[in-house]
Amino acid sequence: MTILFDHNVQDIEEDETKKTKQNDVDAVTDLVLEAGFLHPDPPQLQISSSGFIAPVVNAFGHAFRAYDAQGQRQKGVENFYRLNHIHQTFDFVKRMREEYSKLDKMEMSIWECCELLNEVVDESDPDLDEPQIEHLLQTAEAIRKDYPDEDWLHLTALIHDLGKVLLLPKFGGLPQWAVVGDTHPLGCAFDESIVHHKYFIDNPDCQNPAYNTKNGVYEEGCGLDNVTISWGHDDYMYLVAKENKTKLPSSGLFIIRYHSFYPLHRCGAYTHLMNDEDKANLKWLHIFNKYDLYSKSKVRVDVEKVKPYYLTLIKKYFPEKLRW
16 A cells, blocks of 8 residues: 644843753753653643643644544554554565665755655554644744754754655655554564554564564664664665765754654663663653654644745755755
8 A cells, every 4th residue: 555645131031041951951861861761741741941832632632642542543543553563574674774775766855855745644643634744844843942052953853754755656655554653673572562562463573582582683782773673764764864974963863763763762662772872862852752742733834934944954964965
């Protein structure tokens, strides 16, 4: 299946804003060091001093990421995860990485890729059914307001989902289960925190004893770079950014590659496989995830108004044309 788709006062306020943001980062860092993860469960979460507050419900009137909520998208989302959990195997991911690391599909700019997403809707997302370009700009603009000095984070937000172009025919027209949705490691036991875990029973890897222990084929503390994660838009966009020699910091690449790895950054699973660099980068992923998840809404962004700013960032961090 293929789916297309005032001076002194201002100075004081700026100082207080910077302190608040640093406190946010420090708090997340403490949580990472002490527990390995951050679990933002409160139904309404104050994100920052700018007033960005997580809404109580999503665009459909349900709690965010409520995969069992009865609604117009529930059945389709569950079927998506059934297919994902059956077909995402260790060998499948190896084949996909080998094929798509060639970056031989086409050449285009980052903004051209953003425009390609106008026809893409993510079937795995229970919170929103808007075209993906809307989500990218909602996330980026929310972060930009709260972290105005972290321009790399604004750009990371804009491009984090660009790998979803894999759904389009010119990129192979991969099925949704091979492009979107939460990600998880292959080659070790499937943690029960993974959404719709029950469907792994039909995954061929469950029959391989080497893949069914806590560490599986990995060593504790080996680092996520050495772990095979289920294939999708995260890993593909990471490959595109890295191989095109982006100037984004490692934390930006980490966000791109693991923003769908909810078992890790939401539930604290698989932290035993992380190394020190992963732990340092995880604090930024926790910060990013608040905006990635809770900025989803029906409020439209004026694309032409914000476009010049993002074109400037793209020029700063990426070449004019990229291989995809």
